[in-house]
Amino acid sequence: MDQSNYSRSFSINEDDNAIKVLVATDNHLGFLERDPVRGQDSFKAFEEILKLAKDNQVDMILLGGDLFHENKPTRKTLYNTISLLRSYCMGPRQCNLQFLSDQTVNFSDSFSTVNYQDPYFNIEIPVFSIHGNHDDPSGFGSLATLDILAVSGYINYFGRSQQVDNIEVTPLLLQKGTTKLAVYGLGHIREERLHRALRDKQVKMMRPIETPDEWFNLMVLHQNRQAHAPTTYVPENFLEDFLHLIIWGHEHECLIDPVFNSEQKFDITQPGSSVATSLVEGEATPKHVGLLTIKGTNYELKKFRLRTIRPFIVDEIDLTSLDDFLYSKPKEIQNLLIDKVAYDDRFKIFNIRIFGDQFIDHVANPRDLLFFYRKKSSKGKRAV
C-alpha cells in the first residue's frame, strides 16, 4: 500500500472550509549533483512532490528546511530549483487563502508580501519554507538562498528569528471559509542556544488575540529530535501545548504517521528527507510526504509514498555471496543503493574501487558500496 491515511478519528470531505497543505522537508536540492548516476535524484523527488501538490490542488506547500543541500548551491542547482518552482507553482488557478497576519512581520524580504498576492505574478500554489541548518542565512548581508527565491517571488520564506536571545515566533494567519490556520515557523537555530532559550521560556509564541481557540495551531521547526546529547535537541515537552500538530524537519528518517504526545496533547509528524544523504538505516525506510487537510481544529494526514526514490537496501551479506545477492535483484531496481557487507580474513587485502567497478551497472553507489565490519566469532558484530 503506497497511500494510507492517518486520521484523528474523523474524516474530511473536499470542501471550501478545508485547507489542504502539501507537507515535505529536507529536499536537499543539489545533493551529489555531480554524480553521473545519482546527480538528479534530489530534483526528481522534489518534482514528484510539486506534482503531487498540483494534482491534489493543494492550497499551499509547507517545507521544513534544508531545501538546499549546500549553503551556497551551484548556479545549476539554483537554476533547476527555480525552473521547477516556476513550472509547478505558477498557473491560472487562484490561491484562495486569506492572509490575515502582518506580512511585513512574517516576511523579511523587501517586498514584504506573500507571493500569491503580488499583482504581477500568477502564483497558483504558494510555497512556504523555513530554513534548515544546510541553507541558513550566512555571509555578507546575512542572507539565505531562500531569500533569493523570496525576492524572486517563488517562495515565502518565514520563521527567521530577528533576535538572538528573545525569540518571537509570529505565525502566518491564514483563513479559508471557516477554517483558521496559524503556522508557527522556527528556522534552524544552533541546538544548544535553542535548547537553553526554550528551557528558560525565552521563546515567545505569539497567539492571535481574537478567538485564540478557533485556530488550528501548526508548528514547523528544524532541529534535532533525537537526544544525541542532553542539550543539543528539542525535548518534545519544551514545545507549547496549545499546538495541534508539529511538523518536525531535520530528522531524515521518515516517521510521517503522527505520534500523539500524551503530556503535551499534540501530534508530531516527521516527514523525513526526500533524498537519502547518508547511507544509514534510517534513510533506507520508504520515503513519504504528507497531504495535510485541516478543517476547523481537526486535521487529517494522508501520506504518499514517493515513487522516484532510488531503492536503497541495507543488508548484511557475506562477501562470498555478494555476487549472487546483487545479480538476483530484479532489473527494475538495478540502480539501488546498498550498504554493509561483512568480510572475514580471506578478504583482508581488498581494493574497494576495483570491487565496486564490477557492479557499476547494478548499483548507483559503486564507490561506497561497502561498509566493512569484522565478523566476531559468534558473540555479535561491531562496526569498524
Add this chain to the structure above:
Amino acid sequence: MDQSNYSRSFSINEDDNAIKVLVATDNHLGFLERDPVRGQDSFKAFEEILKLAKDNQVDMILLGGDLFHENKPTRKTLYNTISLLRSYCMGPRQCNLQFLSDQTVNFSDSFSTVNYQDPYFNIEIPVFSIHGNHDDPSGFGSLATLDILAVSGYINYFGRSQQVDNIEVTPLLLQKGTTKLAVYGLGHIREERLHRALRDKQVKMMRPIETPDEWFNLMVLHQNRQAHAPTTYVPENFLEDFLHLIIWGHEHECLIDPVFNSEQKFDITQPGSSVATSLVEGEATPKHVGLLTIKGTNYELKKFRLRTIRPFIVDEIDLTSLDDFLYSKPKEIQNLLIDKVAYDDRFKIFNIRIFGDQFIDHVANPRDLLFFYRKKSSKGKRAV
C-alpha cells in the same frame, strides 16, 4: 547640458510606429559592495537607469554585458539586482512589441520564451542582455548568472554562441507598427578567437529572408574596441555593413554619441560603464545612457547623463597644495573620487594610509587616493 540629442538628420515624434530602447552597458553590479562608502554605487546607477526606462515608457532595455562585476556574485548582489528588476520591470502596462523570431533559438533557458509573453508574469519593460567577460557562462553546468535571472523571468538572456568555431548570430526580430527591429547579440568571446573567426568569415549573421531591407539592424557586442594588441580586439570593419547601429559594450569610457564609420556605413555608440571600476581618466568623463528611438530604418539617440554617479576628479596636484585643493571643493561633491598627486623628494617617507585618513570625510577613496609619480626636473613627467 545634461541631455543632448544626436540625430541622423531627422526627427521622430512619439508614435505607435517607433520602438524605444533604453541602452546601457557594463553596470558591474556588486562592484566594491563591501566598501562602506562606495558599496551601493553600482546599484544606485542601475536604479537610475531603470527609472529612466520607466519614466520614458520605453519598449525595452538593452544591456551590453558585464551586468555583474563578479562571475559569481554574492547573494546580496543577486538579491539587490532581482529586487530592482522586480520593482521597475514588472507592472500593469503591457509591452507592445511583437516577437517574430523563434524564441527557442534566441533563448537557451528551459522556458524558451520572452518574459513579457509568459502568461503568469506581468512584465512591463523587458530587459534583454548579452553577457560580458565578467559574467560569462562558466562552472558546473556552464551557466551564467544571467541564466538565473532568465529562468526566474526577470531578463531575456541572448547572444550566447552555441558553437565554438562556427558562430551563428540569430537576431531577435521585433516589430511595433511599421518598424521592424533585428537585434544581433554577441556575448563576450575570447578576443583572439573572435578576431580570428571574424577575419575568416566564420561568424554568420542570420538575416530575415523576407524583406531584409525593411529591418533596422542593431548589433550589441562586448569586446575590446581599442587595439591593445593586433589580434585582441574587433576592428570595426570586421563587422557587417548591413548593420545600422552598433552598441559597443566592454569599453568603460562613455563615448555615447554615435560615430559614423565611413567605410562600413554604420554608426557606433559606446555607452560606457555606469560605475567607474578603475581610477583612470577614461572613467572620469561624465557617464551617460541612451534613449534609442527607432522608426523604420532611421534612429535617434538621446543621451541622459547619470546623476547618481559619484564625482570623479583626475587631476595633477602638488602634494604641498593638496589640502587646499580638497577643502576648496564644494560640500556636495565631498564624496568624490580623486586620483594622481605629484610628490617630490620632500615627501619621500610617506604613509598613504595615514595620509588618506585625513580626508576620510571628504573623499570616497581615501585608501587609493594617490597615484604617485616623480616629478622630473622640467622635461616632463613619468608615472612610477
